[in-house]
Amino acid sequence: MIKVPLRILLVEDNEADILITRRSIQKLVEAPLIVVVEDLSSCREKLVNFIPDLVISDYNLPTCTGLDVLELVKEKDPALPLIFLTGTVHDEELAANTILAGASGYILKKHMNKLEEKLKPLLKKVVFNMVAKDEVRERLRKNKIAINQIYDYLDSLKADNKEQRENIGKLKDTIREFNEEKDGDDSKA
Structure with a gap:
């Protein structure tokens, strides 16, 4: 279990995915502080006032795309890690493009039953980089x-x-x- 408390901004509009993501994070991180938003303006406000250590974002949101979220995150803090969760399973090029655009990771929602396993190495990398800084x-x-x-x-x-x-x-x-x-x-x- 990760002992370093993490402040996580979750950009997600689906209640079931929010619950699964929260539960997975709580199994991996001893004291996570998770704030959930579902649109770009709320995300912008939390990037300024909440100052997360990590952003986890759905790729397909009702009012914007994950790339819009990534662009906003990189504008506010270029070093802030962002991990995408997405149901877009057929586009491997999309996954590659998000990583090239600056995302720290990409997890397909078809793996939500293994989310804890998929998140673990990504969260460890975030913590390692925080400690190094x-x-x-x-x-x-x-x-x-x-x-x-x-x-x-x-x-x-x-x-x-x-x-x-x-x-x-x-x-x-x-x-x-x-x-x-x-x-x-x-x-x-």
């Missing part, structure tokens, strides 16, 4: 603390002459530039 953020935080301590130390040095003061200033500038480059590299991770 947390580790990067923690490393960044520790680096910034170290840099701030170096600044404090440099500020505490009593520079006796102009040349020493200039060298301390150059050292601070070099550290600042390195820190800005490092932040840029880590934000790509």
Whole structure:
């Protein structure tokens, strides 16, 4: 069972599929927080105010398609994973196109009886990526603390002459530039 609490936005209009999906997620995740919407405007609002860790969306919705949902999700947060559930079974090209468009996974509704089994590896991947990002953020935080301590130390040095003061200033500038480059590299991770 996944111990990390997940915030999941479920974009689905079919009550039976909502129940099956909820039940499957609850078997896999210890403390899921699942919010259900069935249209694009509600999805947009939840992406802003609920801030999910994962979006699971039906592909065929009454007022839009799954690609509309995917486009909205990528507009709000390009790194946010989205998994499609769909009853469209005859179009393997559709499945490939959704993955190429940025979906994290694709599960056919004909496999709803095995949804738990199909969701498990996808949810584990989401959690793994969340933990990896947390580790990067923690490393960044520790680096910034170290840099701030170096600044404090440099500020505490009593520079006796102009040349020493200039060298301390150059050292601070070099550290600042390195820190800005490092932040840029880590934000790509």
